[in-house]
Amino acid sequence: MQKIILLIVGVIILAGGIVYLTSGSKEQTPTQQVQAQKEQTLTVQVTNRKLSPEIVTVTEGEKVTIRVMSDESGEFHISGYEIENDMTVGTELSFSFTADKAGRYNFELHPKAAGADEEHEATETTEDTPAAEAEEDIVIGAFVVNPR
Amino acid sequence: MKSALTLAVLVFTLVPGLAFAHGFGQRIDLPVPLYLYLFGAGVVVALSFILLSVVPKKFTKALYEYPNISLSRRGWFKILSSSWVVQSLKLFFILVLFTAVASGIWGDQNPAFNMLPTVVWVLFAVGVPFASAAVGNIWRVINPFRTLFEYVEALLRRGRVTVNEHPWPIAWGVWPAFALFFAFRWVENVFLDSATPQPLAMLVLLYAVVTFTGMAFFGKEVWLKHGDPFSVFFSFLSRFSITETKKVGEKIEVHLRPPAVGLLQGEANVSQTAFVLLMLSSVAADGMLGTPFFQNLFSSLLALGLPWAIVGTVGLAGLFVVFASVYAIFSFLTKWISSDGSATLEVARRFIYSLLPISIAYEIAHYLSILVVEGQRILYLVSDPFGRGWNLFGTANYEISYTVLNLKMLWNVQVGLIVIGHVIAVIISHALAERYFKDSRKTLISQYPMLILMIFYSVLSLWIMAQPIVAAG
Numbered sequence: 001m002q003k004i005i006l007l008i009v010g011v012i013i014l015a016g017g018i019v020y021l022t023s024g025s026k027e028q029t030p031t032q033q034v035q036a037q038k039e040q041t042l043t044v045q046v047t048n049r050k051l052s053p054e055i056v057t058v059t060e061g062e063k064v065t066i067r068v069m070s071d072e073s074g075e076f077h078i079s080g081y082e083i084e085n086d087m088t089v090g091t092e093l094s095f096s097f098t099a100d101k102a103g104r105y106n107f108e109l110h111p112k113a114a115g116a117d118e119e120h121e122a123t124e125t126t127e128d129t130p131a132a133e134a135e136e137d138i139v140i141g142a143f144v145v146n147p148r
Numbered sequence: 149m150k151s152a153l154t155l156a157v158l159v160f161t162l163v164p165g166l167a168f169a170h171g172f173g174q175r176i177d178l179p180v181p182l183y184l185y186l187f188g189a190g191v192v193v194a195l196s197f198i199l200l201s202v203v204p205k206k207f208t209k210a211l212y213e214y215p216n217i218s219l220s221r222r223g224w225f226k227i228l229s230s231s232w233v234v235q236s237l238k239l240f241f242i243l244v245l246f247t248a249v250a251s252g253i254w255g256d257q258n259p260a261f262n263m264l265p266t267v268v269w270v271l272f273a274v275g276v277p278f279a280s281a282a283v284g285n286i287w288r289v290i291n292p293f294r295t296l297f298e299y300v301e302a303l304l305r306r307g308r309v310t311v312n313e314h315p316w317p318i319a320w321g322v323w324p325a326f327a328l329f330f331a332f333r334w335v336e337n338v339f340l341d342s343a344t345p346q347p348l349a350m351l352v353l354l355y356a357v358v359t360f361t362g363m364a365f366f367g368k369e370v371w372l373k374h375g376d377p378f379s380v381f382f383s384f385l386s387r388f389s390i391t392e393t394k395k396v397g398e399k400i401e402v403h404l405r406p407p408a409v410g411l412l413q414g415e416a417n418v419s420q421t422a423f424v425l426l427m428l429s430s431v432a433a434d435g436m437l438g439t440p441f442f443q444n445l446f447s448s449l450l451a452l453g454l455p456w457a458i459v460g461t462v463g464l465a466g467l468f469v470v471f472a473s474v475y476a477i478f479s480f481l482t483k484w485i486s487s488d489g490s491a492t493l494e495v496a497r498r499f500i501y502s503l504l505p506i507s508i509a510y511e512i513a514h515y516l517s518i519l520v521v522e523g524q525r526i527l528y529l530v531s532d533p534f535g536r537g538w539n540l541f542g543t544a545n546y547e548i549s550y551t552v553l554n555l556k557m558l559w560n561v562q563v564g565l566i567v568i569g570h571v572i573a574v575i576i577s578h579a580l581a582e583r584y585f586k587d588s589r590k591t592l593i594s595q596y597p598m599l600i601l602m603i604f605y606s607v608l609s610l611w612i613m614a615q616p617i618v619a620a621g
Contacts, residue, residue, distance in 0.1 A: 002592065003201035010197030017190035021183060055617060080176060080550050102555045103176035104617060142617055144178065147555045 039063045044141070046070035046087070051107050051141030058099045060148040065096040075110035078143055084110075102147035109138045176550055177517040178617070180559045185614035188563035192570045192606045196599050199574045200592070208579035214409045219391070220401035229402070238295040245292040245352075247533050252349030256535025262345040263533040266525045268352065269343065273336065274515045275523070280382040281508045284391035284402075287382040293359045297368055313367040321419025322374050326426060328358070329377035330464075333430040337437060338460030384424060387411050387501065388508055408572050411501040412579055418493065421500045422472070428507045428605075429471035433464055435514050435612040443618045474601070475500075481597035486590045498584055499598060502577035506602060509569020510609040513562040517553055524548045562613055570606040574599065 040062055045052050049072065058064050068076055070087045077084045080101065087093045180188075219225040227233065244267065252264035259265040279286050288294075304311065341347040362371035372379040387410035394403050416424065436442060442463070449459045479496035482488075488495070524546070531544035538544065577598050581591045 006197045006201035010194045010199075010201070013190055013194035013197070017187050017194065020190070021187045079174060080548075082547075101550045102178075103550055103553070104178055105176065106174060144617060146178065 039065070041065040041067065043067045044069075046072060046076075046109060046140060049109055049138055049140055054141045055144060056107075056141065057144045057146065059146050060099060060102045062099050063096060064099050065094065068093045070109075072109070073112050077108040077110055077137070078105055079108055079137075080105035081143075099145045102145045105143045105145070106139045107141040107143055109136075109140045111136055111138070174522075175517055176521055176553065177558055178555055180562060180610070180614045182614060184559055184563055185610050188566060188610045189607045191567050192610075193603055195567065195571055196574055196603055199571065200578070200595055200599060203575060203578050205582065205588070208575070208582050211406075211409050211412055211575075211579045212583070214406050216392070216394075216403040216405040218394075218396070218401050218403050220399070220403075225402070234289060237290060238292070241290045241292045242295055249349050249352055251533045251535075252345040252352070254534060255345060257345050258535065259343040259345065260525070261529075261532070261535035263526075263529045264345045264348050264352075265343045266522065266529055268348060269336070270518060270522045271526065274519045276378075276382060277385055278512060278515075278519065280385040281388045281512070282390070284389040285383055285386035287379060291372075291379065293356060294363075294368065294372065297360060297363050301368070311364060313370070314365055316366050316370050316374055320374065321417055322380050322423050323419045324362075324375040325377045325380040326419060326423050328375070329381060329423065329426060329430075330468075332377055333426075333433065334461065334464060337430075337433055337464055338457065340456070380423060381427065384420075384427065384504065385508065387413070388504060408505060408576060411504055411576050412583075416497050416500050418497065421497050424500045424504065425472045425475060426468055428503060429468040430464070431507055431511045431514070432471075432608070432612065433467050435510075435615075436467065437463060438618065439612060439615040440618050474604075475503075478597045478601040482594050485597060486585060486594035488585065488590070488594070499577060499580055502573050502580055502598070503602070503605065505569045505572040505576065506566075506605050506609065507569075509565045510612075513565045513609070513613065516561065517558060520553055521548060521550060524552075563610065566606055566609050566613075570602060573602050573606075577602070 038059075040058055042056055042058075042064065044056065044066065046068060056066075068087060069092055070076070071089060073088050074086075075084050076087050076093060080103065081097065083095065083097055085093055085095050220229070248264045248267040251262050255262045255264070276287060335342050335351060339347075359371070359376060362375045365371070366375065373383075374380070388408050389410065390404060390407050392403050392405055392410060394401050437446070437460075446456075446459055446463070450456060476492065476496060479499065480492045482499070483490060483492050483495045525548065527543050528546040531541045531546075532538045578591070578595060581594050581598075582588075585591045585594055
């Protein structure tokens with residue numbers, strides 16, 4: 001008797017799960033298709049070695065334009081996509097590409113070697129190895145490409 | 149390791165002026181979507197009930213008397229296990245060890261262009277556990293530290309030098325391995341320089357010193373069985389695998405068997421139970437410490453001025469204490485509900501192996517993307533192990549392909565693995581209960597607490613994988 005009750009409970013939960021899954025996936029398809037054809041322009045800012053917004057989300061296949069303003073000169077790098085561009089303080093950097101790889105990638109900042117960036121001198125007095133500066137990869141945010 | 153990187157970033161954003169060299173150990177997979185997470189959780193719960201009611205006694209009995217085939221008598225296996233193949237394999241892994249450590253000391257210090265971090269954190273820390281759980285205890289064969297020690301032993305024998313081996317104190321159990329395994333997980337999850345070649349090389353050398361001292365003092369086999377964290381770790385994992393060694397007459401043969409039946413053999417002692425619990429908690433730690441909840445908790449603790457070394461260490465140890473306490477409570481409930489006369493600790497020892505399938509499933513689900521994506525680094529690193537611009541095999545310019553991983557498929561695989569691991573765990577636990585409780589009513593009743601614990605554990609695994617992304621990681 002106990003076993004039969006267990007079996008019935010199990011089957012009901014399983015059936016409910018399948019119904020939920022099939023109805024859930026139906027809702028998702030149309031919205032995703034609309035997004036897939038979109039072009040997106042995203043405006044971001046680098047402040048104090050942090051990107052705002054910190055997480056940029058797009059959908060696989062979208063044509064993405066990223067516009068960056070930064071308070072520090074250096075290279076703006078999307079790891080995995082291997083897109084690198086130079087940023088200069090006061091000038092907007094703008095570049096476009098197709099987000100053809102799903103997944104989560106990092107936005108990295110490669111600061112200009114020591115001496116080139118004067119406005120950060122105050123904070124960098126704590127830095128005891130200035131020689132390592134040139135090779136810094138600082139993760140400033142995440143680039144999320146949802147699969148289609 | 150990933151959470152160490154995430155937290156490194158976190159720490160350095162809090163401490164201006166410091167910076168973190170990234171580019172290594174990045175994971176590109178995305179959280180499992182909510183509908184799939186809920187579906188997986190539902191299936192886990194449903195199957196638990198169904199299994200408990202339909203698993204026939206005949207089946208659980210068959211798990212103890214499982215079919216197995218001797219591989220040692222097959223022609224291809226004889227060639228594969230012939231002395232020259234095995235010896236050259238052993239030599240090959242010594243070469244890998246030496247190259248990797250030399251690269252760590254003298255090579256490019258960027259982890260992405262140095263062989264050591266990839267060899268240690270991807271091939272060794274992820275690849276070997278996968279292989280141990282799937283194929284068998286391969287570490288016994290390829291362990292370069294063992295091989296090196298065997299060479300030294302052979303030399304000493306030739307020189308007629310005898311070394312006194314000390315008996316292993318029984319009370320020690322596998323506690324030394326437990327302590328060292330905790331140290332390993334600490335380096336992986338808490339130590340901020342874990343991916344930096346030179347400090348990592350020093351740690352490998354330190355491990356070599358400890359291992360050699362242990363083997364010299366207690367004897368090779370004794371130390372590897374009780375004191376060496378990795379040999380103990382891999383041997384637990386290989387209980388799940390499809391091969392086993394058997395003594396047939398004078399010879400030791402390798403046999404093929406169904407997966408997971410090794411979990412029913414033997415009974416864990418207290419220290420082994422603790423080791424398995426540490427395996428469970430530390431595997432979960434990597435994913436768990438990366439969840440927004442813990443990241444927020446950690447950053448507020450760090451903001452209070454507590455050093456990361458303390459916060460991280462307490463976090464890792466605390467997670468073990470939580471896992472162990474929860475397991476102790478459920479062991480007590482099992483004992484109490486089945487009104488069994490044995491002590492709680494004994495129940496805990498009896499059922500501990502039944503949790504391993506869930507842990508293995510989570511480990512594979514969690515690290516699969518790292519192995520597939522980060523593992524590709526070895527393709528260019530073999531051509532240029534020191535980051536000096538060499539191109540030994542013509543693969544130095546290989547670029548990691550991120551599209552090898554179909555994220556949608558990965559999600560299904562991840563959830564599927566958790567469900568399969570859960571099913572195996574429930575069956576193993578059932579078979580263990582049948583062996584210990586004999587009476588079938590007691591067996592069924594005793595399974596309720598364990599079932600709740602397993603559902604909790606599997607759903608926790610799914611929950612971790614469905615956690616939203618924390619930026620900068």
